[in-house]
Amino acid sequence: MKAIDPHIHMVSRTTDDYLKLAISGIHTVAEPAFWAGFDRSSADSFRDYFQQLTAVEPARAARFGIKHYCWIGLNSKEAENLALAEEVLALLPEFLDRPTALGIGEVGLNKNSRNEIAVLEKQLAMAVDRDELILIHTPHLEDKLKGTRIIMAMIRSEPRIDPRRVLIDHAEEHTIGEIKDNGFWFGMTLYPNSKGSPERAIDAVEIYGTDRLCINSSADWSVSDPLSILKCANEMRRRGHPESAVDKVFYENPKGFLSQCPKFQAS
Ligand SMILES: [Zn+2]
Numbered sequence: 001m002k003a004i005d006p007h008i009h010m011v012s013r014t015t016d017d018y019l020k021l022a023i024s025g026i027h028t029v030a031e032p033a034f035w036a037g038f039d040r041s042s043a044d045s046f047r048d049y050f051q052q053l054t055a056v057e058p059a060r061a062a063r064f065g066i067k068h069y070c071w072i073g074l075n076s077k078e079a080e081n082l083a084l085a086e087e088v089l090a091l092l093p094e095f096l097d098r099p100t101a102l103g104i105g106e107v108g109l110n111k112n113s114r115n116e117i118a119v120l121e122k123q124l125a126m127a128v129d130r131d132e133l134i135l136i137h138t139p140h141l142e143d144k145l146k147g148t149r150i151i152m153a154m155i156r157s158e159p160r161i162d163p164r165r166v167l168i169d170h171a172e173e174h175t176i177g178e179i180k181d182n183g184f185w186f187g188m189t190l191y192p193n194s195k196g197s198p199e200r201a202i203d204a205v206e207i208y209g210t211d212r213l214c215i216n217s218s219a220d221w222s223v224s225d226p227l228s229i230l231k232c233a234n235e236m237r238r239r240g241h242p243e244s245a246v247d248k249v250f251y252e253n254p255k256g257f258l259s260q261c262p263k264f265q266a267s
Pocket of ligand 1: 007009032034106220
């Protein structure tokens with residue numbers, strides 16, 4: 001089967017993982033800018049990271065016939081230091097202009113703090129000014145529902161943002177309904193050792209349907225699996241869903257959402 005992983009952190013993966021993706025049918029990936037597992041100490045460190053996302057990874061992926069796209073933004077975990085945040089935000093336009101940058105992301109909230117909200121507000125304004133797609137990171141655990149609601153209210157208060165150009169990621173059963181009702185796309189992340197199993201994701205598909213849904217591995221430097229979307233596709237197939245529905249969730253949907261950026265071409 002052909003599949004797209006719309007959320008995977010390849011800077012943290014080995015070159016062998018690119019080979020595994022290629023021989024498994026995942027020929028297109030999108031990598032959001034995120035936390036590196038530690039807090040960066042300067043804007044230069046972010047500049048190097050954005051350079052890696054927009055130049056180094058596309059070249060590394062191309063060796064295996066994989067198209068690598070990215071999202072550029074300041075993640076919420078590093079948004080507490082407002083002076084540093086200002087310097088990083090000033091870097092974003094240069095990298096958003098790059099030919100493989102699809103939009104602003106993953107931006108959002110982590111602890112729902114005042115500073116995180118202030119930095120998110122600025123990045124949403126930048127998305128409006130530049131007519132960018134938006135990829136939203138939602139908080140984990142007990143902060144998720146509250147944070148998702150704060151983010152949706154912020155976006156809905158800006159009428160120039162079309163919710164169909166926004167994907168709210170790391171959605172779970174208690175947030176999917178509200179995200180869909182507000183017109184947004186939603187993402188579900190598969191985690192090998194915790195909550196987000198393939199079985200649970202397909203349970204949600206059976207409740208909420210396949211429209212405006214993207215399933216991703218979010219594979220990064222921590223315990224994760226770059227082929228998890230294929231295991232999830234297999235679970236969907238095992239339960240008797242038709243191949244057309246599997247293809248929709250794992251290929252046509254991410255292609256449809258990401259193609260709203262004219263730079264995107266799925267292979
Ligand atoms: Zn991520």
